[in-house]
Amino acid sequence: MKNELPKWADYGLIPLMNLAVAFLVSGLVVLFVGENPIEAARLMIRGSLGYGEGIGFTLFHATNFIFTGLAVAVAFHCGLFNIGGEGQAYIGGLGAAVVALAFDRIVPWWITFPIAIAASALFGALWALIPAWLQAKRGSHVVITTIMFNFIASSLMVYLLTGLLRPQGSMAPQTRTFEAGGQIPKLDFMMDWFGLDIGGAPLNLSFLVALVAAFLVWVLIWRTRFGYELRTMGTNPTAAIYAGIPPVKTIVVTMLISGALAGMMALNPVMGEQARVELDFVAGAGFVGIAVALMGRSHPVGIVIAAILFGMLYQGGAELAFDMPNISRDMIIVIQGLVILFAGALEHMFRPTLIGFFQILSIRFSSSSKEAA
Amino acid sequence: MDLFIQLLDTTVRLSVPLLLAALAGLYSERSGIFDIGLEGKMLGGAFGAAAVASLTGSAWLGLVTGIGVAMVLAMIHAFASITARGNQIVSGVAINFIAAGLAVLLGQSWFGLGGQTPQLPNSARFTPIELPFAEALSGVPVLGPIYSDLISGHNVLVYFAFVMVPVTWWVLFRTRFGLRLRAVGENPAAVDTAGISVVWARYRALMITGVLCGVAGSYLAVAQSAGFGRDMTAGKGFIALAALIFAKWKPVNVMFAALLFGFLEALDIRFQGVEIPGIGAIPVQLMQALPYILTVVLLAGFIGKAIPPKAGGVPYVKER
Structure with missing residues (x-):
């Protein structure tokens, strides 16, 4: 045996x-603060799955976690721990904002949206570039450098949001609100098919983008040559190098893809919900991605399931705090x-x-x- | 001169939590256990210390509780990464989350102040200590102000932090325990072959980490401030981690790195928005990001090379 x-x-x-x-x-924690845990669980499940708006919010949160979970998983397969999803998503938001601010008044959303997807991915990827390069070339631990880059991203975004990106005459540290051309449409019609009313839930098209991204990650990792190289590098770097797989290129490209996925997470809150960039809009989603990737065993199907579970946790938890x-x-x-x-x-x-x-x-x-x- | 001494005085105050947390991380990482949960342990310690200090009115009981809370979190990290051989980074992330969530949840449930603890009276805090002759010597030129303003007049935890620097050096480099601790961080298999328990050595290292993080947290809550507030560590645990790497995992360097990062923070507070001729005002955010930027530059190998302990991050599996 x-x-x-x-x-x-x-x-x-x-x-x-x-x-x-x-x-x-x-x-036990719930019990400790003097509430009934079974009642709490019931409230959370009802709040997250019991009605149309709840489901809408659950899937809205899940969208963020699918992106960040995929980001962590892709790096995992290459033996890299990208803990910088938080910062990459924050900078990805900058990319989405630049596009939305430039185009929202001139063209309809379906022109802005694809450009914004590309921009958020590009910005997220660029934020992963230096840690990737340092890991590949200098052997500096990617965990440490990505942590540092999370904080640098945070400072940079505070600087931009209180300065350059803040509209004149406004005190709030955020961009102006995007017009319709910079907003992603809601998925209310899709919920209608199931006879559910989305209510005020900000579930939007980026949920479908997340599902497409999950499929593409599956194709990339298990059905392409680069995916094979990436997994080989993750399982046994020595063997990979001996087999002629270029280590620097593999590490850097993997991290760029990981950063791009994290960057795209920004689409959902920035263009799908608030229609502007606010301070700290990532709100820990980058770190939740770690949990999602672990629970989903770094497989896209598992990640989507785990992301929905965490979406339930977020939405149900909000209802719980209310009740x-x-x-x-x-x-x-x-x-x-x-x-x-x-x-x-x-x-x-x-x-x-x-x-x-x-x-x-x-x-x-x-x-x-x-x-x- | 006065301004300069004031600036250094602020530097000392601000660098103490960094110094304590970085020394805490030093013990852990030198024994081969990565610790990105310094932030969480500090925060947990700060909450425990503030909660008990406000309930009992005793700063010392607060300190003991703060150490206890941080110790429990350190032991969770130890169990996960030594006994259960889990991923040390993941465990650190988990501890940061648990501490941040529990502190505010319990704080809200106990005190109902939105996660804060009640404002502590001075009697329940660590207050400044006047060193002997501080008053009398303050008239002496140059050395007088340095002694009476910079060296004297801090609370007991400040002195503890700076005393811990030579103590740590001595423990790590002059005792049998320290030799073993460093050895399990470099080559645990060799230590095991010599008949010394790798597991026990690492557990002991993490206990010290817990104690020092607890002191760091208590310093924040019952010495520097008067109570606990949501997210009061504000990334200090990560700056401490940066300081530890910046110091290349050496105790005395850790002190200088902590002082440097503390000095940057003090400069930031002191000269916020002040125009510098020829350059203009330096953005606050640049100053805040500087410790991280410097650490990345160091890691890139432009200022010497930072080589971490060899066995760091790898769970030890005994050969059978």
């Missing part, structure tokens, strides 16, 4: 068990942290036990089948 689990246990059972423990501990006075929105951050801890850092915690369990099971099974024979 090898020290391995059946695939369904590895990809299904372990994430579910980890998630269950994370929610159990979250329940339970003792619980603030910070509960979402706690649950998020616990999910990252149990599904990410402690992902191997149950593995040995589970392997032992399966071994016992298989020994029993083989001995009983012998008796039968």
